[in-house]
Amino acid sequence: MRVLLFGGAGYIGTHVSLAFLDRGDTVGIYDNLSTGREENIQQGVKFYFGDIMDRKRVSEVLSEGWDCAVHLAALKAAGESMKEPEKYSTYNITGSLILITECLRAGCNNFILSSSAATYGEPEYLPIDEKHPTNPTNYYGYTKLAIEENLKWFSRLKGLKFASLRYFNAAGYDEKGRVMGLEINPLNLIPIVMEVAIGKREKMVIYGDDYDTIDGTCIRDYVHVTDLARAHVAAASYLEKEKENLIVNLGSGKGISVNEIVGAARRLTGKEIKSEYGQRRAGDPAKLVASSALAEEKLGWKAEKSDVENIIKSTWNVYKRQK
């Protein structure tokens, strides 16, 4: 299969490219390197420098002939999206429409979207399945929902086939050490914990200790990026064989608290990792846990590498070399 990854030089995209390469597919990466890294682009991948807002360049690269497009090129900081929605509407929504319409024009009718648990908003019940109402609490989550709605329309009107993969908390690094370039300016919990462990930050702040959870800190569903990557390969095969659209959650189904993550990181890195409790972060739900039963049913997918040990160890392997 010939697969083109938009945003394939980013943290998740690099792992997705490895999963396709491991299966023997032909992989192309289209990226503007704003947060991705050229050093993470694997040997054998054809790299196209470009921005998704550049319709001419997108069209030129798509004209080379691809069986499936994977769209991982987006802005993803939920907090920032509330302050600068204009940026998110342009890049995430308009940018996605450029990709969708150009894919159709080029005859690349299979489309995989990196979507997010942020499409659900505050959970009404747990674990969250795909029937859960979608009421995003931040503009970022809304942009993902808007793209999904457009995918449905372009499927109905123009025959596009799509799979939207709603990631929960992506974490971890390739266990074989094939990805060594760190994400640029990460704002997520585990990278911040790691930056304290290597001395790049003096301490970290745990946002809130008064949630209604086992230890008062927020619960999240951390899913190993290699597990996520495998789901893209399964989704590409699904689209090719079943010719049916798909919207699925991808999570481990296990809820882990912030304190448990910090504790595991201390144990596995042997570092002190100074932390203090701070204010709650606006927009943070207390608990987010996925049901991935549909992904299992449709794709035969289950998280396999997503236990905390694996996630922390594989991340530490990359961070400890940064000193």
Ligand code: UFG
């Ligand atoms: N946290 C801290 N201190 C920090 C950073 C994070 O206590 O310095 C806490 C957060 O408050 C939250 C948990 O750690 O309770 C996880 O936070 P992240 O920022 O790592 O992840 P989020 O759950 O906020 O969001 C992530 C992605 C979103 C995606 C969501 C799906 O960034 O894009 O997971 O669950 F939508």
